[in-house]
Amino acid sequence: MKRLLLAGLMALAPICAETIVIQNATIMTVTKGTIKNGSVVVRDGKIVEVGEKVMIPEGATKIDAQGQYVIPGIIDCHSHIAGDGGINEGSVSVSSMVNIKDIINPEDIAIYRALAGGVTTANILHGSANSIGGQTIVLKMRWGKDAQSMIFEGAKPGIKFALGENPKRAGNPQGRGANGQQPFARYPATRMGVEDTIREAFNEAKIYKAEWDEYNAKAARGEHPMPPRKDLKLEALKEVLEGNRYVHIHCYRADEILMMIRVADDMGFKVRTFQHVLEGYKVAKEIAAHGAGASTFSDWWSYKMEAFDAIPYNAALMTKAGVVVSLNSDDAELMRHLNSEAGKTMKYGGMTEDQALAMVTLNPAKQLGIDNRVGSIEAGKDADLVIYDKYPLSDFAKVQKVLIDGTVYFDRDKEVSAQAAKDAEKQKLLDKLKQESQQPGNGRGRGRGGN
Amino acid sequence: MKLATALLLFAACVFAAEPSTVAVRNARIVTVSGPVIAKGTVVVRNGLIEAVGENVTIPEDAFIVEGEGLTVYPGLIDSLSTVGFANAAASTAAAGGRGGRGAQTAVATAAAPRSMGPEDRPQTTSWESAADEISASDSRIPAVRSAGVTTAATFPTRGIFGGQGSIIDLISGEKPGEMVVVPTIGQYISVGRGGFGGGGGGGGYPGSLMGYIAYVRQVYLDADHYKMAMAAWDKDPRSMERPMYDRALEGVLASKRILLPANREVEIDRMLRFAAELKQPAILYGGHEAYKPEAAELLKKSNMSMLVSLRWPELPRGEIDPDNEPTMRALETIHKAPAAGAALQKAGVKFAFYTDGIDQPRELQRAVKRAIDAGLSREDAIRAMTLTPAEIYGVADRMGSIEKGKIGNLVVTRGDLFDDRAQVLWVIVDGRQYKPETGGQGNGRGPATEQPGNPGGNR
Numbered sequence: 057m058k059r060l061l062l063a064g065l066m067a068l069a070p071i072c073a074e075t076i077v078i079q080n081a082t083i084m085t086v087t088k089g090t091i092k093n094g095s096v097v098v099r100d101g102k103i104v105e106v107g108e109k110v111m112i113p114e115g116a117t118k119i120d121a122q123g124q125y126v127i128p129g130i131i132d133c134h135s136h137i138a139g140d141g142g143i144n145e146g147s148v149s150v151s152s153m154v155n156i157k158d159i160i161n162p163e164d165i166a167i168y169r170a171l172a173g174g175v176t177t178a179n180i181l182h183g184s185a186n187s188i189g190g191q192t193i194v195l196k197m198r199w200g201k202d203a204q205s206m207i208f209e210g211a212k213p214g215i216k217f218a219l220g221e222n223p224k225r226a227g228n229p230q231g232r233g234a235n236g237q238q239p240f241a242r243y244p245a246t247r248m249g250v251e252d253t254i255r256e257a258f259n260e261a262k263i264y265k266a267e268w269d270e271y272n273a274k275a276a277r278g279e280h281p282m283p284p285r286k287d288l289k290l291e292a293l294k295e296v297l298e299g300n301r302y303v304h305i306h307c308y309r310a311d312e313i314l315m316m317i318r319v320a321d322d323m324g325f326k327v328r329t330f331q332h333v334l335e336g337y338k339v340a341k342e343i344a345a346h347g348a349g350a351s352t353f354s355d356w357w358s359y360k361m362e363a364f365d366a367i368p369y370n371a372a373l374m375t376k377a378g379v380v381v382s383l384n385s386d387d388a389e390l391m392r393h394l395n396s397e398a399g400k401t402m403k404y405g406g407m408t409e410d411q412a413l414a415m416v417t418l419n420p421a422k423q424l425g426i427d428n429r430v431g432s433i434e435a436g437k438d439a440d441l442v443i444y445d446k447y448p449l450s451d452f453a454k455v456q457k458v459l460i461d462g463t464v465y466f467d468r469d470k471e472v473s474a475q476a477a478k479d480a481e482k483q484k485l486l487d488k489l490k491q492e493s494q495q496p497g498n499g500r501g502r503g504r505g506g507n
Numbered sequence: 508m509k510l511a512t513a514l515l516l517f518a519a520c521v522f523a524a525e526p527s528t529v530a531v532r533n534a535r536i537v538t539v540s541g542p543v544i545a546k547g548t549v550v551v552r553n554g555l556i557e558a559v560g561e562n563v564t565i566p567e568d569a570f571i572v573e574g575e576g577l578t579v580y581p582g583l584i585d586s587l588s589t590v591g592f593a594n595a596a597a598s599t600a601a602a603g604g605r606g607g608r609g610a611q612t613a614v615a616t617a618a619a620p621r622s623m624g625p626e627d628r629p630q631t632t633s634w635e636s637a638a639d640e641i642s643a644s645d646s647r648i649p650a651v652r653s654a655g656v657t658t659a660a661t662f663p664t665r666g667i668f669g670g671q672g673s674i675i676d677l678i679s680g681e682k683p684g685e686m687v688v689v690p691t692i693g694q695y696i697s698v699g700r701g702g703f704g705g706g707g708g709g710g711g712y713p714g715s716l717m718g719y720i721a722y723v724r725q726v727y728l729d730a731d732h733y734k735m736a737m738a739a740w741d742k743d744p745r746s747m748e749r750p751m752y753d754r755a756l757e758g759v760l761a762s763k764r765i766l767l768p769a770n771r772e773v774e775i776d777r778m779l780r781f782a783a784e785l786k787q788p789a790i791l792y793g794g795h796e797a798y799k800p801e802a803a804e805l806l807k808k809s810n811m812s813m814l815v816s817l818r819w820p821e822l823p824r825g826e827i828d829p830d831n832e833p834t835m836r837a838l839e840t841i842h843k844a845p846a847a848g849a850a851l852q853k854a855g856v857k858f859a860f861y862t863d864g865i866d867q868p869r870e871l872q873r874a875v876k877r878a879i880d881a882g883l884s885r886e887d888a889i890r891a892m893t894l895t896p897a898e899i900y901g902v903a904d905r906m907g908s909i910e911k912g913k914i915g916n917l918v919v920t921r922g923d924l925f926d927d928r929a930q931v932l933w934v935i936v937d938g939r940q941y942k943p944e945t946g947g948q949g950n951g952r953g954p955a956t957e958q959p960g961n962p963g964g965n966r
Contacts, residue, residue: 140773141699141716153725154717158781161773163836182717190717202776282739282747286728288721478835485838486827493822 075099075113076462078443081121085433086128086410086418096126098439101461106433124456125448127413128432129176129440130394131420133351134304134331134384137166137391138180138195138206146185149223149242150257152215153288154190156180160203166388167206171197171466173392174442174455177208179384179424181331184218184306187244187253191215191292192304194424196440197458199465212425214328215292218306219316220362223250251315258323261293268294302328302425304351308362310338317346329423331384333374334366340377349380349423354400356390371415372405382420399449412449528552529940530565531919531933534574539581539894540908549579551915554938559909570940572919572933580889580924581908582657582916582936586814586896587695587766587792587861590651590659591641591675591686630666630711631726633758637661637673638690641683647866652677653943654868655918657936658688660861660900662695662766667713667722668759669695672766674902676916678936688914692900693790694762696723720781727785730756763901764788766814770795771840772802779809790899792861795820795840797847798881803854812899813856815891817874818863819844848891849882859896860888868931868943875925888925 076098083091083106097105097113105111112118136143140161145151160180170178176197182190194211224244244250267284274281295301303320307313307330320327329349330336334357336343336350343350352374357366367373375381383398385391398416401407407415414431421431429438439462444453458466529551536544536559548563549556558564565571640663651659657677663670672695674688698719713719736750765785769778770793782789794815796802806813820841822833833841851858860878865871879888897907906914915938922929934941 139717141719142714145713145715145718145721147712147714147718151712151718153721154713154715155721156717158720158777159715159717163771163773165834203773204776204780282736283732285732288725288728482835482838485835485842486832489822489838489841490827 074462075116076119076439076459076464077110077112077116078119078121078126078441081124081126081443083126083433084409084413084448086414087432087434090409096433096439096441098441098459098462101439101463103433103435103437103439103441105435119443119457121443121456123445125444125446125453126433127174127395127442127444127448128417128437129430129442129458129460130174130416131382131424131426131431132170132175132178132385132391132394132416133329133382133420133423134386135170135178135180135388135391136183136386137170137178137388138162138164143181144183144185145190146183147242149186149244149253150188150289151182151186151190152188152257152290152292154182155193156182156190157193157207157213160193160195160206162199162201162203162206166391167197168199168466169388170391171199171458172455172468172471174395174444174448174458175391176440176442176458176460177421177424177426177430178391179214179304179420181214181304182216184216184222187218187223187250188257188293189216189218191301194426196460197465198460208426210426210429212300212302214302214304214424215296216304216306217254217316219250219312220247220306220308221360222306223253247312247315250312251319254316254319255323257293258297258319258325261290261297262323264290265294265297296325297323299325304329304331306331308332308334309365310335313339314342317342317348320346329382332363332386334363334370336379337367337370337373340374340379343374344378349382349419350374351382351384351420351423353386354383354397355404368400368404371401372407375401375405375407375411375415380419380422381415382423383415384420393451395444395448395453396451399451402449409449527554527938528557528566528569529572529915529935529938530563530569531572531574531577531579531917532565534572534919535578536909537578537580537889538909539890540910548574549909549917551917551935551938554915556909556911556913556915558911572940574919576921577932578920578923579909580655580918580920581893581906581913582918582934583655583892584859584896584907585651585656585659585862585892586859586899587816587863588651588659588661589664589864590647590677590866591637591643591645591661591683592663593642593645628726628755630722631668631755631758632663632666632670633668633694633756633762634754635663635670635758636690637663637671637675638684638687640670641673641675641686643678643680643683643686648677648679649941649944650866650868651862651871652934652936652941653931654866654871655920655924655931655934655943656862656871657916657918657934658906660692660896662693664695664697667697667719668726668755669697670758671762674900674906676914676937678939679941688905689900689902691761691763692902693764693766694759695766696768698723698768723781724785726756726759727787729753730759734760762787764790766790766792769793769813770816772796772799772805775802775805779805779811782811783809790814792816794847794851794858795844797856797858798840798843798845798850800850800854803850803856806851806856807854811856813851813858814861814896814899815847815851815858816863817860817865817871817878819874819877843881845877846881846883848878848888852883852887857895857899858891859899860891872925872927872929876927879925885923885925 078096083094094108095110097110138161140159145154179194181192192214194208195206196208198206244253271281271283327348329351331351333350333352352370355368357363371381394416398412401412418431421427430440441459443457445456446453456468532548536547547561550558660672660674662672671691672693673690675686713722733756765787767778769775769791790812792814794813875888894907897903917935919933920929920931931943
């Protein structure tokens, strides 16, 4: 019985193959067009060859994908899965001292489900409760590995900012208190206050940076000055000023997008991505001029006042204005079908197949600065690949297999066939535990059966 | 029933006292540090073990306990407790449940004022010491003592940096100071688990797990800086502005070691890394997923000691909500957590048990019995509540086993300790004898009456 249990767990763990060839598939490379009836060769975690005719290395594991499609692993630029103990440090308006990296939960089942939806990489963000939120991290969905092994090695870390209703909401003293606690008023309570909070924080960070720069200069001259106090909150903003940390900004309205561009220009940093950015189509030129990316929804809106003036053409219009656009999930469920979200931009806005697919692969890779590693099917890139049974930019496509670094992490056939055994195993254990807990005087817990 | 228990417990404390020399003779002696003595004598004089062995001369003035058919063990040590803090929550939860809003946190006593940010440190009372705060009249003292617990590593647990723990002997003294064996043994750190709102709805900073971690990290950065500034000023007070004295950082710097919570494998991994990052000697507490060989291996690799909670996880009471069924992982933990001791033993990890608020003798026995049933040898179970905790806290030179010169803390039982039918007959703490309270022991389930031929028998 114990063995069976172990076997059940092992089935979840990825199988590792040195060399894999996916054959007879329609390969949508994103950057180099679509190859009908082609092959991808994977070795040591990397793509080594893509084409109609490839050299098949001896001893390679062959995956016959006859009639199936291969796309690059999907990248979600905005997710909140895989965290332990809350994704908002909303008690303060500037919480740049907290870091998602500290709370990675590799056991979150949402990781496996995202994997089953073709996602291989996700940008895990702090929530939007405050003007300046916590530090963020890019993960690969290496289900079964420990927390540190999930981290996309070398990907530049980020930080979450938020504008509008969410960060100013907690400023309302009439608001609800969580857990029955008394509500409290937290500055800011207005959009003006949000801007001020961000400016103030950067003014502080600049002073902090100047102190450290002075200290470092003195130390370089051979002096022995007392180092300034290290402040985790300002340290992260100092990294933003130095260009070592990407800024991802939760926003909706056109006016606040322009406000944010002004603030960034004044303070001397770049916005890496505007997130949600439902009114981005109104200020697409300005976003493009700033050099920021935009990560939006295909057709999800009207869930609050500031999210009403939205259109399904947003992604396409911003793309046409020269913005690098991605489609994100912000949600563990939506995360599982980003492929069909991409497909919607072909209907609304006339994106080409490659343009549409790029919105969930290459473009988010660019936005996260990892497009040298992932985002398209090219020799030399990481072997993060998804095999679909049908045309992937549709609701009817089902993920068959997912590879990350050349390792199969999801296999639909295996998953489906193992399901019944897993359910039975669980029910058996549940029954056993129920039975044990009903026996009086068995020593489980306190007070049971007594007094 | 409750009232009767209370009265009996009261009687039990009154009973404890002189004479100052006690001898248990013709008993089986489990010394823990050495081989079991099949039939021997232990003499305790002036609070210390004066002699132990097969042929020991009993002093004339000794109060003699006839040990025929009985077993003597070293007094049990509860390796993480709040006993002595009359108002503290009994349980020092290592972490909340799996996912969702944190179930219990170790925040006890009055709620701290709401923090406005990381700079106010209302959740730090690092300078406080259990030794200064315990009350000799805490009713849990006679209760846990009745289970054979003679010693506790007791900690202030409010806030994040709760304060310095102390090793105390559970005597019913007049002054709390009499109880203190070692006043400062380490800093108890608790790490809450936030909900989705993460404090945005009314709590102070921090309100999320990552906030707690950032808070602790910042405190240690500040402590380092403070130490550096103080040293520089001390060296040349005329050269610089005087750094401000900070009792919170003084308390942090004075800590011999830190205790960090870790129940799940993920938490063990996380806290091992965190302890290494903070460069602090540390002990982890919780340990319910340490039954997993991978988790035990992580601890072994870091040479980390683990305090394992005896409050084993259970199925939620009542009908299980089909929409909120425990995960397979949670069920496995409920099923296998009591095997944590055996797994750690096998991996060669130093571990000790802690009662986690279980203060009924029968329940404590059963909790340890479950660890034994799950594969831990009886000897190793006893060690995990005697010599190993003493070693973990660096006090094995004075307690934890029956050896000449060590503190006279003994438990005399009929039957094997931790057996269902075992009876604790005498508890000797600092050489003072206590008769355990049987009323509290059975809790209506175990054998509630004493066996005939009970030594002393003079109550």
